Amino acid sequence: KLIYLYINHFFTDVKKEKLPAPILTHTFEEAVSLTKIGKFHYTLLVVCGICFMAVMVEIMCVSIILPSMKCDLVASLTEQGILASSGFFGIVLSSHAMGFLADTCGRIRTLRMALILASISTIVSAFSVNIWMLIVFRFFTGFFISGGQACVFSLCGEFHGNKTRVKHVTLLSGFLPIALMYLPTAAIFVLPLRIDAMLFGMKFSSWRILLMVNSSLSLLALLGLFMLPETPKYVLVQGDHDGALEILRGIFVKNTGRPASDYPVKHIVMESNGANLSNIKGVKDALKLIWSQTVPLFYRERCLHTINICGIMFIVYGISQGIFMWFPTMLNEMVAKDGLGYNVCHILSNMETGADLTSDVCNGIIDTFPFMVIIFVGAAFAVFYLIFAFTIDYIGKKNLIISWLVIGGISVTMIRWTSNFYVVVILLTLTMSIGNCGGLVSTISMEFFPTNINAMGMCFIMMIGRLGAVFGSNFLGQLLFNFCDNVLWGLLGICVLLATMSWFLPERKHQKQKKVHEVNQ
Secondary structure, three states: OHHHHHHHHHHHHHHHOOOOOOOOEEOHHHHHHOOOOOHHHHHHHHHHHHHHHHHHHHHHHHHHHHHHHHHHOOOOHHHHHHHHHHHHHHHHHHHHHHHHHHHHOOHHHHHHHHHHHHHHHHHHHOOOOOHHHHHHHHHHHHHHHHHHHHHHHHHHHOOOOHHHHHHHHHHHHOHHHHHHHHHHHHHHHHOOOOOOOEEOOEEOOHHHHHHHHHHHHHHHHHHHHOOOOOOHHHHHHOOOHHHHHHHHHHHHHHHHOOOHHHOOOOEEOOOOOOOOHHHOOOHHHHHHHHHHHHHHHHOOOOHHHHHHHHHHHHHHHHHHHHHHHOHHHHHHHHHHOOOOOOOHHHHHHOOOOOOOOOOOOOOOOOOOHHHHHHHHHHHHHHHHHHHHHHHHHHHOHHHHHHHHHHHHHHHHHHHOOOOOHHHHHHHHHHHHHHHHHHHHHHHHHHHHOOHHHHHHHHHHHHHHHHHHHHHHHHHHHHHHHHHHHHHHHHHHHHHHHHHHHHOOOOOOHHHHHHHHHHHHO
16 A cells, blocks of 8 residues: 555656647758748848849840940951850859859858959959950959849848749749830940040040949949848758757848747757858869769769750750850841841841941941830840749749740740841840740759759759850851851740750659649549
8 A cells, every 4th residue: 555655646747747848840941930931031032133143244245335446346257256244154164163162151151252342353454455454353253143133032031931932033033024124224324435545555435434333233232132031941951950940040130020039839849951162271272172062963863864964055045145245246237237138147147247447337337226125025034934933833843934935935946937126136036035944954953953053053064054145156246147047946946845844844843743743632
């Protein structure tokens, strides 16, 4: 009886004791989703958008200044082609290194460094005394600005959960058409200025001022980056659990206006450790780390997908950037010969591609109508991106890409049979909009590559895309000027090839599981 009473007393006391409440753990996707969408994410979208605009303006401004620049620096068609592709070539050479820095130093630090150095290079390029100095410093601008090319997508995407990431990254891609509208708008106000000042023994023309005006976007983006923290996903992968949690609490407070104590997440499941520069003791260690981050892109389970993504990016940007780089020059020629009944191929095969010092442009008379057309192109691209953003969840990324490639293929086929200026502009716009598919492929890639190699993967595919842009800028223009009919038929075949390749793009795992579940039902 005494033993019974003792045991009963013991278990009664144990029941009365308050056991510590179990600590709830959340995955990162759950934790970031619980911050809600609000003021912070809208600020993030605007800042990332300005960064993306700065990148695109620095890359595309060469196409705007080509007609004026070739007069001052007396550039041949070959030199113009090299200049047009120099920025892209810089991006190709540095993308791998920038992806490595983004995965080791962080997205924010890499972006800040890239924007500062690109701005300096652009300002120096405005004082070029000959075509080769301009080519070299536009190369350096591309070399540095590539840090903002892919980092900005990782920066934007890693603050979102699966439900909102695709929509916001697609909206971020929509800043491309805003850049397309900003650039010709700035040109309308700056290029017609009659400036006869001599500086350091050279004529300081309006196209030089336009280059410096464009660099102001990079400086504005740089200021905006000081409003953002490092991505919590990157911080978590680096092993700093408390730091990631503190960032998420700050986002929750900004979005909801509630105190940080209301944020329900107390513990996040740690992800695999990423790379850190503190482990590097020399060049050999750095190269090993770069190699260790690159090889996983081509592991057996993702090798074919990586190759397919790279192939699509190369072709898509080769077509869109190759046409756009010569678009202002083509517009000037089409405006001059409008009403004569010539089709595009006849105009391109007979245009003056060198520096005609007797032309209106070289005499300081700038026709702003082509710039207004480019603004229209930018507005059309903005509509396309809005369509993408609000239909992507219903149609699906792959179906949207394939549909747009079909539209591009039809447009490129019809170009050779029309001579109406406005119809040609619309068809060329639809053809160049094939480049919009690059943003959708980037979204698929961002979901496909794991966090610890995400920025490296994004920079790698962007590097391949810009390599395509180098090829397109150098060769597509010259091929159009000499073999227009054959090139247009070739582009139709390429659109069919791209649509086929797009069918095999990867899907998120939960989408695959959902399809299997539906089939089983």
